[in-house]
Amino acid sequence: MQVQAIELQKRIDRFQELCRTRGVRLTPQRLEVFRAVAASSAHPDAEMVLRGVQKRFPNVSLDTVYRTLWMLNDLGLVGTLGRRDSVRFDAESRPHHHYVCRRCQRVWDLMEHNPTAFAPPGEATKLGTIQEVRLEVQGVCTDCEKTDKAKRPPSKAARTKTTRTPS
Amino acid sequence: MQVQAIELQKRIDRFQELCRTRGVRLTPQRLEVFRAVAASSAHPDAEMVLRGVQKRFPNVSLDTVYRTLWMLNDLGLVGTLGRRDSVRFDAESRPHHHYVCRRCQRVWDLMEHNPTAFAPPGEATKLGTIQEVRLEVQGVCTDCEKTDKAKRPPSKAARTKTTRTPS
């Protein structure tokens, strides 16, 4: 699960260049966080990245890892699996894909049936059984485009947890 | 964002039938949770489902909603967007897909390039801009197949939060 040294160096160069281009401050922590993600093909979560980074910088904190990872994500240098917010459900039974707006988080079902899209890549069959193939298109919906800037819901903190002792 | 009454009824019938077939107890809460998901095409999260259910059953609790949703997921009646565990990162820059093992949660990159798979369905272009197309194949990897049964890590609770006062 290790990335080749040459490929890794290529990625790091690109990162450093992007930092200069985009005016992002290049700190040792950030470099190390990026190295940890770029060097692994195990798709680590934040905690795994932390462990990797701590080998060289024993006192980096998990929050720095999170901050850096999302920053790298903004820069387009790392991708994510899973959403940072809550899990969403749907009961549409026909096979379909999703379009997800990265600003308002709304989801549309894409019913257009391109059968090849649901055919699992042959490569996958060698890895194990296949239970589901899921395609997700991400972008910014036209509504959000119009009203530019993200309008995050006013921090759910305000809401009273559940309906606990309503009186 | 409402599902047609006929389609909704069809889904509910299927749910009730599956309950009988699979020996799942059909409680009013469960029916209502399913109705809430099946009636919406907004891909609600657990809290949104709760709000829908509470219109008829003001005292259902969020935990029941969660329990029911995952149960419906097991039954194959609802699908999910996003993972229930933590977000994972990767720094692979070439376009690629993922194979995710539902037991050990490991992820493999699928580099096999089927260009059509990355072409966003035309339907999506009408909804907004497109930033990324992501395909995820889910299943059980051969390793886990061999050692059947899921071997969930022994509840991360055991671990000492971070490196807080190690002495």
Next chain:
DNA sequence: CTCTTTGCAAATTTTTTGCATGCGC
């Protein structure tokens, strides 16, 4: 009547934030 499911509350887990200090540029 029995055994599953519910509601409640508290615990767990994951992620974010406020603030004083430190370091890249």
Next chain:
DNA sequence: GCGCATGCAAAAAATTTGCAAAGAG
């Protein structure tokens, strides 16, 4: 030196679990 980034700790958000009481089959 200035201002963003870090570390720390604590908050927030999301989800799960233990347990007594209620209800389905």
